[in-house]
Amino acid sequence: MEIFLRFDLENIDWKSVCEIFEKAPLGTRDPVKLMIASENSAVVCFAWDSNRIIGFGRALSDGVTCAAIYDLCLLPEYQSKGIGRLIMNGILEKLQNQNVILYAVPGKQGFYEKLGFKTMLTAMGSFIDMEKMKQMNYISKD
Template identity: 45%
Template sequence: MTIEIKYDCNEIDWNLVASILKQVGMAHHAPEIHAKAFQASHTKVFIFDDDKMIGFGRALSDGAYQAAIYDCAVLPEYQGQKIGSLIMEHILKHLEGCNVILYAAPGKEGFYQKQGFSRMKTGMAKFISEQVMQDKGFIE
């Protein structure tokens, strides 16, 4: 495996981004929506094995003291090989000095705890599709 890390959106296949998110059971949208979200993000990390995109993640931040991580995903056949940890390491490197929040898919909390994250006692959310998020186990 030959790993390459990219920090920009040049030459990204947004159809593949949507496909990977769908494959791992995360929220996915039309490719142009993902392009807009990643391009507007403070930090973006794309991981390639040779020329094949195998994972990615992004963060929103004010660049001063607050940040939130979204869309951290790894192709199923590459999971368990520390690719997710590599994505998180490179995102967090760009967020030094910031408090960082995220929400994990139910069952994935352990991965983020290994990255140094703690459960929040007072986290709150307002979702567009509240019933869908409740059905998926994100909210009570």
């Protein structure tokens, strides 16, 4: 393995990135929408093994105090090898001491706790598909 990170959008095969989401498994993404979301993000991070994209993450930010990390994903065969931590640390370094929030996939909270994240007591959300978010256990079912 020759793992390295890139923080630019040059020559990205967005279909390959979407395949990472499916294999992770984190659902499906539309390549064009993911590209636009990434172009509008403050930080994008791609993990590569030689010439293959194996992981991805991005963050939104006001550039001063607040940021949110989205879409951290990694191919299954690369999980549990420290690469997710490498991506997260790369993103956090670029955010330069801002307050950071994120969605944790249900069951994966421990990964983020090891990086210093804590469960929020007052977070709330309004979602386009509230039922889907309930089914995926991102929000309470009451």
